Amino acid sequence: MPIANTKKCQTLINELAKVAEAQRAAAARLQLLKTAFISQNIDPTGTALAGNVALVVNWIDNIENVANSGVTAGLIAAQVPTHRNKALEV
Secondary structure, eight states, X not given: OOOOHHHHXXXXXXXXXXXXXXXXXXXXXXXXXXXXXXXXXOOOTTSTTTTTHHHHHHHHHXXXXXXXXXXXXXXXXXXXXXXXXXXXXX
8 A cells, every 4th residue: 555645744844853953953052162162262373264264153153044944943843753754765
């Protein structure tokens, strides 16, 4: 018997939501690191960050923006914890 498309969709939603939750945790950690780096006024001269601090700060902010987006929130909210997550073949 074929697997219903709704089950496949729910599997995708649940798997994406797991990644989205991990991304939110990573974004929070990156923000802590960014804040610590900036507040300590560290001189990046002689490191890979020399001339790239603004780029890294913007990258961290972009990750946070995605992690806190409506799409991310919607995926997390649409999770069904009782779903087995085995309907989508990968």
